[in-house]
Amino acid sequence: MKIRVLGCSGGIGAGLRTTSILIDNDILIDCGSGVGDLTMDEMASIRHIFITHAHLDHIAFIPFLVDSAFNTLVTNPITIHIQQETLSMLRDYIFNWKIWPDFSRLPDEINPVINYNVITPGQQIKLNNRIIEPVSVTHTQPALGYRIQSPDGGSFAFSGDTKNTDEFWRVLNSYPELNILFVECSYPDQEVNLGEIAGHHRPSTLAEDLAKLKHQPDLYIVHMKPGDEQSIMNQLNELLQNRAPKMLQHGQVFDI
Ligand SMILES: [Zn+2]
Ligand SMILES: [Zn+2]
Structure with missing residues (x-):
């Protein structure tokens, strides 16, 4: 099993990325700014994201990831594994059609590009x-x-x-x-x-x-x-x- 550190800083700046760890090529732990260094193919390979908590440095690049890889996710959705309280915050404050579209209902409610798994x-x-x-x-x-x-x-x-x-x-x-x-x-x-x-x-x-x-x-x-x-x-x-x-x-x- 391979562990690749995409980001591990408490902030941003030249050479710094916020929290994200890639396991093999398909599992992410958190989705901070380190995800922005992945190629399109690497992004499209991600099948699972496990979230630690809702603070922005750990979730900020979920919206960009699902938007950028949207076309490949339509046939191969991402599962976000998340605690109920964290999911409520993500729904209320990020994927609320104001800050960003609700990708758990896109392209339609039957086959969305994001599925949530409450853990x-x-x-x-x-x-x-x-x-x-x-x-x-x-x-x-x-x-x-x-x-x-x-x-x-x-x-x-x-x-x-x-x-x-x-x-x-x-x-x-x-x-x-x-x-x-x-x-x-x-x-x-x-x-x-x-x-x-x-x-x-x-x-x-x-x-x-x-x-x-x-x-x-x-x-x-x-x-x-x-x-x-x-x-x-x-x-x-x-x-x-x-x-x-x-x-x-x-x-x-x-x-x-
Ligand atoms: Zn925090
Ligand atoms: Zn943090």
Whole structure:
């Protein structure tokens, strides 16, 4: 199973893309601005999008993707796997015929280019022997992380956006191993209030949470605010010497 990082920044700017991870060539986890780098053929190959939550940096390119690939999606629709609360926000505020057309009714209601599949934490979705498991995390709105298992048994997990949380770590610990972990750390430690209000990790809170994890995966940090990357990584390297955290870069590819 191939994992290709299309975007993993907490913002935009030259060389930065917001959250999107491509699994093999057909599954997306989140649909941030990284999707804009795909070719038309690559876009047309996407069959499933799993959404962590409704914040714009994670969903902004769904409208462009379904519009750009519309002609191929008419015969081969995309399924968006999404929590009910997140789906309601997407319907009310994005696909509402004002900001963007409702592509779950286009070209017609019988055969739309988008189908929604409402998911709940703990449910396992199996797609060609890859298992995708949504897990609750703690953000400013209902939000999911994901644990994804390859047909060969290797696994990786992605926290999505979260601050201190328990269920995510409990679920990861319930499996015998974890090879790769992408986890968010949005702000440096000076931003105590911002981290709490915005529902994001700082190096100290992430260190507290990683103490709950029994596995020693390859650890990659995501969703850092542009300009703060170096100070966040310096603080993390101090706090997490035993885990050797690395900064994830868009364009990186992993095989598990
Ligand atoms: Zn968020
Ligand atoms: Zn975000």
